[in-house]
Amino acid sequence: xxxxxxxxxxxxxxxxxxxxxxxxxxxxxxxxxxxxxxxxxxxxxxxxxxxxxxxxxxxxxxxxxxxxxxxxxxxxxxxxxxxxxxxxxxxxxxxxxxxxxxxxxxxxxxxxxxxxxxxxxxxxxxxxxxxxxxxxxxxxxxxxxxxxxxxxxxxxxxxxxxxxxxxxxxxxxxxxxxxxxxxxxxxxxxxxxxxxxxxxxxxxxxxxxxxxxxxxxxxxxxxxxxxxxxxxxxxxxxx
Ligand SMILES: C[S@@+](CC[C@H](N)C(=O)[O-])C[C@H]1O[C@@H](n2cnc3c(N)ncnc32)[C@H](O)[C@@H]1O
Numbered sequence: 001x002x003x004x005x006x007x008x009x010x011x012x013x014x015x016x017x018x019x020x021x022x023x024x025x026x027x028x029x030x031x032x033x034x035x036x037x038x039x040x041x042x043x044x045x046x047x048x049x050x051x052x053x054x055x056x057x058x059x060x061x062x063x064x065x066x067x068x069x070x071x072x073x074x075x076x077x078x079x080x081x082x083x084x085x086x087x088x089x090x091x092x093x094x095x096x097x098x099x100x101x102x103x104x105x106x107x108x109x110x111x112x113x114x115x116x117x118x119x120x121x122x123x124x125x126x127x128x129x130x131x132x133x134x135x136x137x138x139x140x141x142x143x144x145x146x147x148x149x150x151x152x153x154x155x156x157x158x159x160x161x162x163x164x165x166x167x168x169x170x171x172x173x174x175x176x177x178x179x180x181x182x183x184x185x186x187x188x189x190x191x192x193x194x195x196x197x198x199x200x201x202x203x204x205x206x207x208x209x210x211x212x213x214x215x216x217x218x219x220x221x222x223x224x225x226x227x228x229x230x231x232x233x234x235x236x237x238x239x
Contacts, residue, residue, distance in 0.1 A: 030085040030118065037084075037114055044111060046153020047184075050084055052227040055182070056091030059233050062178040063092075063147045067099050075103040078145060079172060081136050081150040083110045086119050088149065089129065096128050103127055107145075110133045137161075137168055144174045150181040154210065155188055159202040163209055170238055178219070179236045183210070184229050 010169045031049065038045040039082050051059075063078060065068050083089045089108055110116050116133035125130045132139060136152070148169055173179055188207050195203050214221075217236035224231050 030073055033114065033118065034085050037112055041112070043153070043156040045084070046156040047084075048226055049228050050087040051151060051182070051231065052224065053087070053091065053235065054224050054226045055231055056088045058222055058224055059149050059151075059180045059182065060091055060095060062180065062235055063149070066146065067095065067102055067104075076147070077145045078104065078106045079145040079148045079162065080106065080108045081148065081169070082152040083108045083119055083131075084112075084115055086115075088151065089119065089123060092149070093123065093126055093129060096126070106130070107132060107139075107141065109134060109136050109139045129158050136165055139172075141172075144177070145172055146174055146177050148173055148177065148179045150179065152181070154181070154206065155183060155191070157206075159205045159209070161205070162206050166209065166213060173238045175239055177238055179217075179238055181234055181236075183232050183234070187229070 034045075034050050035048055035157065038048050063076075064130070078092065080089055080092060080209065086108075090155075092106055097108060104120050108119060108123070108129060109132045110119060111134065113133060116131055119131045123131060152165065154165075157165070169179060188203070192200065192203055213236065214234060216239055218234060219237045222236040224233060
């Protein structure tokens with residue numbers, strides 16, 4: 001039994017070192033904080049390690065393309081939902097900083113006060129990025145977004161919460177705006193074979209809600225293998 005535990009510990013350590021390597025923007029301390037927050041609130045955090053930088057490149061690609069084509073003087077509004085310790089916010093910040101001549105405003109909405117403290121420390125000097133420490137359900141600005149980058153763990157949410165969040169996100173985006181969200185590759189399909197009764201019913205409801213959303217709006221989807229675990233990124237044009 002004891003050797004079993006050592007084996008698990010060793011595997012966890014290797015896994016963390018690998019994740020730290022993939023998530024270049026994060027320090028070892030932040031990796032630990034992320035994992036500790038996951039231990040406290042597994043359903044809300046929904047992942048044991050932050051996303052890799054390749055996820056950052058893929059999930060921001062429509063925003064980057066829009067900047068390349070941007071000729072108008074209109075402000076580009078970007079919303080990041082569920083920033084954690086800010087690995088994807090770093091990617092967004094790099095894009096924003098590279099484009100001084102374009103008016104870009106980024107709102108970051110994160111529910112965990114612990115993560116918000118880290119996010120504020122990291123991004124308080126950037127005038128174009130604002131951290132809002134609250135649930136996305138309670139975020140109601142008087143403008144809409146061109147791009148929403150969402151890494152909420154829909155799979156670990158209750159079905160009703162997930163549906164309300166998805167409906168809410170659709171009210172926050174401009175017609176024609178792009179909502180990019182993630183799901184661990186294949187996990188939802190595997191999970192359904194290990195659930196029974198009401199839990200299975202709820203899980204299938206969630207799968208179907210996301211499927212019909214994608215059927216209506218999906219313009220692109222990619223799997224990023226270089227992430228722990230591999231992740232699927234969906235891009236939806238909400239019209
Ligand atoms: C899977 S983690 C993603 C963290 C980071 N963006 C990444 O890609 O590694 C999900 C994040 O969503 C946050 N979250 C969960 N429910 C939320 C809600 N209702 N509103 C805002 N943030 C939420 C969690 O606290 C957590 O930081």
